[in-house]
Amino acid sequence: MKLSFLKKRATACVITALMVAVSIPLGVHCTETRAADQVTALFYEGTGGGYGIQYDLEQRMGTAANLLTVAQRYLEAGDSDLQALSSARERLSQAATIGDKYDANVQLSDAAATMISRLKGEALTETDSQYVTQFETDLAAAQDRIARSSYNQQAQAYNNSLQSFPVNWLRTIAGVEELELFL
Structure with a gap:
């Protein structure tokens, strides 16, 4: 050839x-x-040396787990707000894309705010009341860091x-x- x-x-x-x-x-x-x-x-x-948004999302999931622990002491197991917070936390932990993580974080914020508001209306022990206040602060601080991320x-x-x-x-x-x- x-x-x-x-x-x-x-x-x-x-x-x-x-x-x-x-x-x-x-x-x-x-x-x-x-x-x-x-x-x-x-x-x-x-x-x-700073942390990314993912770190703050993980912090928010941890705080939500702690909030659930306190809420379970005062609310019945089948409570809709307990289930909403638990499912929002689970959805965030399973979110794969950045857009899905955003949507799940919004859902977690709403469910946590509802739970905190509800718990503030309950007769909490002083320790649990302080925990709920701290959880509210921690959730807000992590959300603020997320908002300021570049x-x-x-x-x-x-x-x-x-x-x-x-x-x-x-x-x-x-x-x-x-x-x-x-x-």
Whole structure:
């Protein structure tokens, strides 16, 4: 078999064009995936020795578990508010995506606020009353840290960068997706 067609200028141009056509989307994919991974790491790990949103979500789940323990001392086992808080906590622990974690966190906030309000109307021991107040403070503090996280700003900046030329043309071919915001 003769390979003389490889010695022709037209063949060289076609091969070069194919290589460029493949390398540009591949380059966009590698660059944008690396940038997305860095932003996503903010969600899970935080920045500069700080903690990410995931850490605060775990803290909120732990506080909700403690709140459930106190609530079970005063409310009946089949109580709807107990079940709501327990299922909200479970939903957050099983949430896989950032959007699902956000929705589950909102549900946990609502269920915890309802439970705290209800427990404040019960005849709690002084110790349990202090626990409930501390749980309320802990939940609010973790939510405040989440609200001040730089993840959403960084994710929005990343998503905006996907709208600029030439990435906006190549992102579909390159398999690059926008990041979910935690809001």
